[in-house]
Amino acid sequence: MTPPKGAPRALSPTRDHQVGLPARRAAASLLDAVLQKRQPLDDVLARARDRGYMFDLPVRDRAFARAIVGASLRRRGQIDQVLTTFLERGLPAKSGSLYAILLSGAAQLLFLETPPHAAIDLAVRLAQWDPRAQRYDKLVNAVLRRVAEKGGAIAAALDATRVNTPDWLWSRWVQSWGEERTHAIAAAHLIEPPLDLTVKSDPALWAERLSGRVLPTGGVRLLPKGRIEELPGFAEGAWFVQDAAASLPAQLLGDVAGKRVADLCAAPGGKTAQLVLAGASTVAVDMSRTRLGRLGENFERLGLKVDTVQADATTWQPDERFDAILLDAPCSSTGTIRRHPDIPYLKSDKDIAELVALQTRLLAHAVTLLKPGGNLVYSTCSLEPEEGEAQIAALMARNSAIHLDSIRPDEPFGGTEWAKNSGCIRTFPFDLQLGTPEWSGMDGFFVARLKLAG
Incomplete structure (x- = not known):
């Protein structure tokens, strides 16, 4: 089937499976659907498994994609503050999946202990694959290198429970349950549940x-x-x-x-x-x-x-x-x-x-x-x-x-x-x-x- 004009380029199945790009592509696509299109994660996951980017992924790659998405969403507040520090002019407008690529790349570097060369190089390849993000491939490289070098200290200095909880929820819970209990609620949200x-x-x-x-x-x-x-x-x-x-x-x-x-x-x-x-x-x-x-x-x-x-x-x-x-x-x-x-x-x-x-x-x-x-x-x-x-x-x-x-x-x-x-x-x-x-x-x-x- 011929992809529509402007659609992302096809990947080489053999080589890309070896380097882990499809899992990262799936993660970025899932994040883009949730955060930009406001679609429930369970729904987009089901579609991705049935007929989308996760359809032919090995089990291990599917798990890695989900781990990236989970870390990106649970720690979004910390990651956003780190990225903001290094995005001197902010996030460019009309940049396609650039934000999802940066968010997922930073999540790997800061919270999943992914080797920097893998997380950064493949994030750059993801940007080059997206027609609207490809002109920012050098930005992806520069920002994520700085995240790898200095981002960990910035993230660790933040109050993780507070910054990873959106303001509208934090204020509601403090009013209903008090500051101490709200911190405990937010702390539980940072842990992968059994x-x-x-x-x-x-x-x-x-x-x-x-x-x-x-x-x-x-x-x-x-x-x-x-x-x-x-x-x-x-x-x-x-x-x-x-x-x-x-x-x-x-x-x-x-x-x-x-x-x-x-x-x-x-x-x-x-x-x-x-x-x-x-x-x-x-x-x-x-x-x-x-x-x-x-x-x-x-x-x-x-x-x-x-x-x-x-x-x-x-x-x-x-x-x-x-x-x-x-x-x-x-x-x-x-x-x-x-x-x-x-x-x-x-x-x-x-x-x-x-x-x-x-x-x-x-x-x-x-x-x-x-x-x-x-x-x-x-x-x-x-x-x-x-x-x-x-x-x-x-x-x-x-x-x-x-x-x-x-x-x-x-x-x-x-x-x-x-x-x-x-x-x-x-x-x-x-x-x-x-x-x-x-x-x-x-x-x-x-x-x-x-x-x-x-």
Whole structure:
């Protein structure tokens, strides 16, 4: 196929695979899509693997590309300050992928211990490959050489937790949680998170097989090592990926065996699978056909069956009401930045306001789908009180028939610090300390359990 006029030149597969250029090209392309086009990293990664720059990359090169992207996003504040020091005239306008090339090159030099000659030479080649950036190839060379020589000292002198957190999030968290806790949140975001699994049975066995450890939640935690699809137990559906905090909402519905339960906004289906495994007669509702398709694929691998409904959960009218409802609502996802370091650069205060309005509608309608005496668990993977505590307070102020079914401190698997005086759960990225930073942490979640008057 002939590339469009002005498209980047093709690379030599044999030689470029040997020198690592395709992995760096993929990393720069991913960063450009996230930071310039504001596309979610998971989406652009999926496209790159299916039909893009990562399609024919060896596993090792794919991992390297992801490592570059992760370091670039987690440490963007530090890297930007280092680059600004050496870009005397600032970043040239209309320079194509120049910023992504400099950002990813500096990330390799400052945080991935890449040999300078490799990081710099290949960054220059990337610039020469992009028609809009190629005239700045000498600038790339000069700036990254200075980064290699002096950038480490500049980066180390900065407050990493502060400069790597965008101002809009920092000010929000300081107001909501205080300066000390905000520093702890931001520090957790700088660490590559472990991988958490919910297993269908025998957590101890799977912890041993996967060289992991059993969590207080009953899941298994392991350090990332290669492709998830190649781990023992994946193909036979013995487990599914789910952060420790994300496993709490479904479990806090209690004994759901034999009960009719609706999981609203269900895809990709981790919480739905928990409900099915617990014996609930479950209906999974999501308005996205694509996301429901992904849920179906996950359930096929797990060997589980569930009724699915494609519908808007703010207006859906089933034939009968439910004993229990799980509403893990769409949210800003600021509690998952440790796993999704693109979020600070994709979301804004305006997005949060729009999501709060959606959550309000979802909650109000979910209550109408409950049988008298039924339970509703509401959760968000957000650190913003407007999407958690304030939503529940507002719901109970509007509807006197619904009241808080307080979560006891001993319910979340001994995690007494997660159950607050409010009767709700609030976890932070720095919670669940397991000895060393790489084994520790969990997503930031809010969970409330409500009951409708009988």
